[in-house]
Amino acid sequence: MINQAKSTTLNSISLPLKALFTGYLLVIGVGLLMAGAQIMLTHGMADGKPGLSIDDIVYSYYGHRNNSKLESKLNGSMKDKAPENVRFQLIEWARKGAKAKDWEPSIKGITQQYCVKCHSVVPGIPNFTKLSAFQKVAQVDEGDDYKKLTRISHIHLFGIAFIFFFVGFIFSMAQGFSSRVQAAIIAIPFVFLLVDVSSWWLTKLDPEFAILVIVGGGAYSLASGVMIATSLYQMWVMDWLANRRLK
Numbered sequence: 001m002i003n004q005a006k007s008t009t010l011n012s013i014s015l016p017l018k019a020l021f022t023g024y025l026l027v028i029g030v031g032l033l034m035a036g037a038q039i040m041l042t043h044g045m046a047d048g049k050p051g052l053s054i055d056d057i058v059y060s061y062y063g064h065r066n067n068s069k070l071e072s073k074l075n076g077s078m079k080d081k082a083p084e085n086v087r088f089q090l091i092e093w094a095r096k097g098a099k100a101k102d103w104e105p106s107i108k109g110i111t112q113q114y115c116v117k118c119h120s121v122v123p124g125i126p127n128f129t130k131l132s133a134f135q136k137v138a139q140v141d142e143g144d145d146y147k148k149l150t151r152i153s154h155i156h157l158f159g160i161a162f163i164f165f166f167v168g169f170i171f172s173m174a175q176g177f178s179s180r181v182q183a184a185i186i187a188i189p190f191v192f193l194l195v196d197v198s199s200w201w202l203t204k205l206d207p208e209f210a211i212l213v214i215v216g217g218g219a220y221s222l223a224s225g226v227m228i229a230t231s232l233y234q235m236w237v238m239d240w241l242a243n244r245r246l247k
């Protein structure tokens with residue numbers, strides 16, 4: 001069932017309405033490109049390499065959980081400073097959240113024995129006679145916290161739903177699609193917006209879900225791209241081309 005007999009079609013609406021729709025779609029189109037650029041610049045560099053990858057998303061939302069400074073140094077330049085089992089104990093402590101309650105019973109003694117002969121006298125390196133300084137290097141990067149996720153989730157959902165509503169509304173006047181296909185294209189961005197935002201939360205729990213962030217974002221960018229391009233084409237180019245062919 002092709003919807004040729006629509007009451008309002010994009011090629012037949014009044015010039016002022018075309019101007020309104022076109023202005024909106026162009027600004028939204030540029031906005032989407034900017035959003036894409038911004039994602040590349042913020043998340044895209046999370047793994048230290050340009051371009052958006054799964055690792056970037058994992059690092060942004062899940063963090064570098066096995067990568068406190070303490071752990072990487074104990075496996076790197078500080079490797080020869082303490083025996084294996086002692087280094088292991090310190091890494092375990094860091095991974096379990098660098099709790100203050102373990103300081104007096106075990107951790108403090110270890111740092112006294114192996115670390116503070118430098119890390120209290122050598123200027124420019126952290127002073128490990130203080131718990132706070134040791135906790136700082138033991139901090140595990142857990143990615144964005146829930147407070148930030150809640151904030152960006154609701155801004156994202158409200159803001160983007162508005163964009164999809166108007167882009168979908170304009171596109172609903174496009175012709176040449178079956179109702180089902182057209183309805184699906186209009187629905188896709190909303191569905192994948194929910195997938196995208198939920199996948200941030202899921203990635204925080206398990207890095208396996210990072211792929212959904214890319215699938216969600218990709219699907220709704222593609223669907224909005226199709227809607228914007230089709231709408232602009234049908235408002236300005238379609239009839240012009242048809243008229244040229246008739247001549």
Ligand code: HEC
Nearest residue numbers: 069070073077078081082111114115117118119125126137
């Ligand atoms: C012989 C001196 C010496 C001893 C002993 C030593 N360190 Fe270090 N440590 C350094 C120096 C010098 C640096 C700076 C250079 C570097 O990062 O490799 C450093 C850097 C570090 C850093 C990085 C600090 C930062 O903010 O960049 C950590 C973490 C660290 N040490 C942990 C330890 C731990 C844990 C021990 C004990 C098991 C230890 N170090 C024992 C000399 C020492």
